Amino acid sequence: MKLITAVIKPFKLDDVKAALEQYGIKGMTVSEASGYGRQRGHTEVYRGAEYQVDLVPKVRVEVLAEEDDAEEVIDVIVKAAQTGKIGDGKVWSVPVDTVIRVRTGERGPEAL
Amino acid sequence: MKLITAVIKPFKLDDVKAALEQYGIKGMTVSEASGYGRQRGHTEVYRGAEYQVDLVPKVRVEVLAEEDDAEEVIDVIVKAAQTGKIGDGKVWSVPVDTVIRVRTGERGPEAL
Amino acid sequence: MKLITAVIKPFKLDDVKAALEQYGIKGMTVSEASGYGRQRGHTEVYRGAEYQVDLVPKVRVEVLAEEDDAEEVIDVIVKAAQTGKIGDGKVWSVPVDTVIRVRTGERGPEAL
């Protein structure tokens, strides 16, 4: 099994959720994060002063998926989150040993 | 070593903490998250309007554990977090290459 | 590739960011967390009452790095985050299957 983590622009969350749902993903976990990357480094002006901006608000989406679906899930996310502008974020995938559904204690693919 | 991640109902955090402590786990990292799953889809009424609820508040608990303890830690968490109702959450485990304690630079099991 | 996760003291974030940047790391993702560990257990007094403190504010830093850089990145983080006092946090590293840059769809090392 795989854990797919996507760090995306906040206003794209709805699109990603919709795309995953349409693909057939039944669950995900979402949290707030701040991103540091190429997008950093732009300058803002506020109250007559300029300053560098470091950290930009992002949303982290975590999806557990079966081995075989992982590639497709990644594609779905990437497509839905893309704006083509710097700061669109990253998606990565990590191997998972086991997943358990707390409610029933089920393990593995049934737990998704 | 393993990283065990649990996404649970917020009001179960105290129970999970207590159960892990009793089992002998010395540390963990906790953060806020929002869950999307079967629990989604219920309808709420507010100010005379109905709407669908998507994302439900959850708490994420991360525990680093030795290879041999991982299964038991998972069981402890699942037992403590279970209410038997939909939305109880997921627990998953991921292989970890190495762990370092920042304070001392110790590595591996000693760093836990 | 590796995902290096560091849970550190909040006031050390600037130092860690600076150290990583100097080392040549181009991106990272940061989020808020609460830590439970040895640091817990101290007693605070407030409004004339004592109580135990459980959870201490922490910052989580996630850095995707190439296999070969992982060890050095870990060292850079540990050095920058260290105060030598309990509660300095943990750093761990997890194997990553693949990384994609959302903007371009690039995969692997180029996506970093």
Added chain:
Amino acid sequence: MKIDTGTTAWMITATALVLLMTPGLAFFYGGMTRAKSVLNMMMMSFVSIITVSAAWVLYGHSLAFGTNGTEFLNKFFGGLDEVGLQSLVTTATKDDGTGMPSLVFSAFQLTFAIITVALISGAIADRAKFGAWVVFSVVWATLVYFPVAHWVWGGGWLAQLGIEDFAGGTVVHVNAGAAGLALAFVLGKRSGWRKDPMRPHNLTLVLLGVGLLWFGWFGFNAGSELAVDSTAGLAFMNTQLATALAAGAWIVVEKFRDGHSTTLGAASGAVAGLVAITPACGFVDPWAACALGILAGAVCAYAVGLKYKLGYDDSLDVVGVHLVGGALGAISLGLIAAYPLAETAQGTGLFYGGGFTQLGKQILGPVAVGLYSFIMAWIIGKIIDKTMGFRISQEDEVTGVDITTHAETGYDLGTIHSSGVASPNAPAVPAEAKKVDA
């Protein structure tokens, strides 16, 4: 006439109280939006203070309370005789026997004009161009508020007819509510309307707003007597009773309908009560104030659902609370008016033996003002929309009007960002930030 220090003391206080209502409204409205639009919502109220004050000193006071030479035109608007307010500086007291300085009267009336304009903005939360709102606020005040204030309080045609409006049910609430409805049509629905919950992001802010509104409203209602006498006391007590009972009625309706009484319900109910008692407070008995309050709370609790039936996105319920509540109060005077002002040809209500005449007038008032305001607001809004545009882009709306329009976010409470929030859509290349001199 000699200045009456007691009357003037109260009127200065009342003016300050009414001015405080606009920040109060900003908090009430601001708390009801989503976190990403709170600043823009509050700015629409605050900028109304700016634009209306500027218009007031230039010509607003004069249009509303001045006179032009012609008896006929005087029915519809004042003159330009008090432009710049300079004439009020020298004529120290109003010549109508109230015993207060003319500038105090003018300041008191200014605060009414401000809040009426600010009230409208609740209908267009989350999606209006700030510059468009600035323009709308001053044009609507000029073409609608100042004349309508003249109609009812400046000796215009509705005053001459004997319409009763103690503190502004028609001039303020029906007027603002109708304009809000028009703008809701002009701007259209928010992206995600009826799909996303769009619940209040900060209910402590909502309650703060209500607390300040309630407090300030005593200046609004009891101050509208323009004197310190037992009628002012009656207006005060009736305001308190109607407001409390309307809040109670609203949360009782909720309890039975939805299964729970909400904070937003109590807050909205209080405002509904304040609105409904506004035209009536100095004219009715305490029992009638109680009845009107209960009615207003219950009716408005249902009226805020109308928009879902009829399909307009009156975001913060300006129509359901102010148009409906204001009309309710104004019309009910045709039934329950017990102590009208004889000198302006007003009659007692049906229940006090006044027959149907006053009731008819009381229906005419809100209908005339509501129609005029709706049509004018729609025209002004459409012209703005066609020329400068009234609505922000969809991407800006989804991202949040605060960051995209004002380059700010309401809150930055975390440890990570505690040194500043960046725009989530910030440009990637180091922007050619304008160099700031000074």
Added chain:
Amino acid sequence: MKIDTGTTAWMITATALVLLMTPGLAFFYGGMTRAKSVLNMMMMSFVSIITVSAAWVLYGHSLAFGTNGTEFLNKFFGGLDEVGLQSLVTTATKDDGTGMPSLVFSAFQLTFAIITVALISGAIADRAKFGAWVVFSVVWATLVYFPVAHWVWGGGWLAQLGIEDFAGGTVVHVNAGAAGLALAFVLGKRSGWRKDPMRPHNLTLVLLGVGLLWFGWFGFNAGSELAVDSTAGLAFMNTQLATALAAGAWIVVEKFRDGHSTTLGAASGAVAGLVAITPACGFVDPWAACALGILAGAVCAYAVGLKYKLGYDDSLDVVGVHLVGGALGAISLGLIAAYPLAETAQGTGLFYGGGFTQLGKQILGPVAVGLYSFIMAWIIGKIIDKTMGFRISQEDEVTGVDITTHAETGYDLGTIHSSGVASPNAPAVPAEAKKVDA
């Protein structure tokens, strides 16, 4: 008597100020709870405005300030002669020479009744059934507040004895504090008490509450002179001095005891000072106000720790601040009263040559009222608990009373949930949500 416009102007203002105190209290209390109970806490204050206003117009004013035919019964409660307040509309001014409309006096007194009830709710934060509180508020007001107000201010037995209570140290603070203690016993301790820190979730809200309370309290204290004279000025200055010094004393105690001066300490100290000076403000010299303030700040800073010793969960320290502070102020008058009202048989304090008589009376007052209130509140609370239940379930308490009782949460500041917060214990199956008509 002719209306005195100056007096009436001040009393209308003072009434508005005192009304603002209840929202102020809602913020003070709301900020002190955990984030998951802030709305419920504030709603307990706001709903007191509703229930007490309704009871007041119906019979509350009359029970407190009316008269019944019997001289003996009149010692304990008023009559039903002013039910509905209609009689106050016609008798334009109070016949006692104060020169203000009767309805202004009535409105002023109403605001005292409201806040006294609201004060009690601080003892039962996080865990009370909302409906039970609604019932308690109106029953306690009826059986305790209205009669006690009559005892002291309506010409009842304590007034006849010559008890001094300028603005309500006994009637308001001892009264509410004793009732809070009783409810803390009836409801029992919160789950996690003494284990979880349960620290204030929003200290800016606490300070907002204190700011509004302090501001409104000038209406409370200086307004209680019911006239505009030098005693009102004395009451004002004494209020300011005692409050400032009490806040100072509290944070000094903290600094020496705990090693740091807290915001909550400054806020609580200010309230303790306001409470203690309330009964004394118009009767004492500035130096005495300062001394009383310092004493109140220091004593209450320790008194809020009593609950841990004695084992009752008076969540927001109604007992430690209002019962202790109110009694302190009331009793100290037996020592420091310098300018009592001769016409009500009051004497100067021990330090001003008044002997021990007044001191004895000043002890009797809070003891009598405190006992009566405690016993009645306990009985009312117990009856409610046995019948409808006074406490929510433990699961609801842990999840949070806001979401479980009011279906709302106080804040929704994040980007993810910015479209609304769902109940964390939401039912899984698409609930058969009641269809809403309207």
Added chain:
Amino acid sequence: MKIDTGTTAWMITATALVLLMTPGLAFFYGGMTRAKSVLNMMMMSFVSIITVSAAWVLYGHSLAFGTNGTEFLNKFFGGLDEVGLQSLVTTATKDDGTGMPSLVFSAFQLTFAIITVALISGAIADRAKFGAWVVFSVVWATLVYFPVAHWVWGGGWLAQLGIEDFAGGTVVHVNAGAAGLALAFVLGKRSGWRKDPMRPHNLTLVLLGVGLLWFGWFGFNAGSELAVDSTAGLAFMNTQLATALAAGAWIVVEKFRDGHSTTLGAASGAVAGLVAITPACGFVDPWAACALGILAGAVCAYAVGLKYKLGYDDSLDVVGVHLVGGALGAISLGLIAAYPLAETAQGTGLFYGGGFTQLGKQILGPVAVGLYSFIMAWIIGKIIDKTMGFRISQEDEVTGVDITTHAETGYDLGTIHSSGVASPNAPAVPAEAKKVDA
């Protein structure tokens, strides 16, 4: 003289309004800091209420408004004849014909002293030792504020010269601004200054502060007439106009300079307008108030950028808004004063035919007060810094002054920590927490 109930009613109200300004300032300043310093910022305002009230009753009133035997010394400070305020209790009314109790006048003036001190704290946000600020506040009030108030309002040398300062442009704003500048030098820059954005953490709190300041400022300005007459009405209207237009001017400047109008800009502009009109409000015509407002908004919008050029960290722009705005208002009177007080040898402004004499005096006033305040504040600050230290450690500053100094954090809104926030640098070993008795 007999008490005038109207005048006294207004002055009591005005005093309460001005007192509310200090909590208002606490919110305005508190919202502008980062989340980790909000409590300390607000505490600096609240503790000023404590220290200045204590100093006032002891000797402050007397130093400012008392007299000493010597005509020459009287030019510089008052005497000790009114120490303890006891003499004001017996002399019921001021003997100057205002018809209000002496204690009301004293309380009104006290609230000015409080806010002047609190204003200074904005310059040293995030980094001051709390104890050092407590000491500074009382020493500066004693050595600077009380004498300067005497110079201008207590019959001192500036009053004798005929300097015009209606409500405190010089006494309050120039005075506080100059002291803030001195402390910014004494304490030095914050760690991360010019690198980290350090943007406001809560703009709803900033707007709340502005709302309360604006509201309270009517008491400040119209109250400074010390009477209820048409000049009070003029002061009120001018305050409203200048404030609204200054806010407008500031956001227009922003729009053209930075591309967006901000909430912080509207808020700061309003304060700049309030500051600038303060010395002028009762002396000028409405058109002049408008012009002054526009000028103040535009000038201060640029003046807040000065610190980046000159390199001092005046964190919340006390200099750019209060020193600059106050001086602007004071000096402009030399041009636009139309209705000065003849009895204090004041002249009309240049534009009203008054020649250059008054303009010269109007420049002298702020220069003299500004220099005196700057020098004294610098000396007091340096002495404190050398002895007890004025600045917290860098680690404490980075972690946050709230948690390190007050052992609290402003907000705790999350679900995880909802039972309390721990210090992020908490000691590891179970601390030897001091046992608490009581």
